[in-house]
Amino acid sequence: MIKNLKNIKAIILDLDDTLYDCSGTLVDRGRRQVAKTIAKLINCTEEEAYLLQSEIEEKYGTRINIYEKIVAFYNLPNRYTQELLEEFIHVDIADIILFPDVINTLTQLKTQGYKLILVTSGEIQIQREKIDILSLNTYFDDIFIADRNYNRTKKDCFHDIIQQYNLKPKEIVCVGDKIDDELCAAKFFGMLTIMFEHGRHYKAYLKEQEKHIKPDYCIKHIKDLLESKILNLPFSYLKPFRHLKRPYQ
Secondary structure (H helix, E strand, C coil): CCCCHHHCCEEEECCECCCECCHHHHHHHHHHHHHHHHHHHHCCCHHHHHHHHHHHHHHHCCCCCHHHHHHHHCCCCCHHHHHHHHHHHCCCCCCCCECCCHHHHHHHHHHCCCEEEEEEEECHHHHHHHHHHCCCHHHCCEEEEEEHHHCCCHHHHHHHHHHHCCCCHHHEEEEECCCCCHHHHHHHHCCEEEEECCHHHHHHHHHCHHHCCCCCEEECCHHHHHHCCCCCCCCCCCEEHHHCCCCCC
C-alpha cells in the first residue's frame, strides 16, 4: 500500500505517447519519410527500408539510434547517422491531436487544486511547436523541456521542479509511458509513478519487464487519474502493477 496518498500536490505528465499518439503518427511518419533515403543508400525498396527500422528497434530497444546501426551495418559514411536522424525528426506535425479525454482530465485536475507540470524531451523548437499545436499551454502551471542537444535530462527537470516549487518527492505523481526515462527518473527521487499503457516504449517494456524497475501503477487512459485512489478519489480504473499479468503467459 502506498503511504500518504492524500499528500499529493503536483502531477508531472509526459507529452509524447502520453497525451497524444506519437508512435502511431509522428514516429511512423518519420520512418516512412526516411525510408526513401535509406532505400537509395542501401539499394532496397522503401518498404524494406521502413521494416528495417522496426527490426532494428525490436532487436536493440527503443533508446538505440537506429540510424547509427544502419550506417555501421552497411558501411555508409558516418555523416549519414545525423542526416538520417534529422530527416526522421523533422516531419510534419500540424495534424497531431490529443487523446479524447485529455482536456477534460486536465481541467478537472486543476479545479481540484493539483499543480500540473508538463515534462517532455527532444529538440526545444519541435516540442514547443507540438505544445502550441495541441493548445496545452493554458492547462499547465509550468512546462519543462529536456533538450537532448544540451544533454539535459528529465532527471535534471525533476530536480529543478522539486527545488523551484519546494515540493517533496512524495508529494509528486509522475505519469508517462517510458519506464527507462521519466518513470525511472521519478523513482530515483522517490516520486509515485504511473505508467501509461500506450506506444512503442510501453510495448518494448512488456517484452523485458524483468530488466526494469516496476511502476507503482498503470493506467490505460488519462481520465483514469480522475478515478484513482492516488488522487484521494474513489478507486476504480487505476490498478496496482502487481495485479498485471506478465505478457506471453
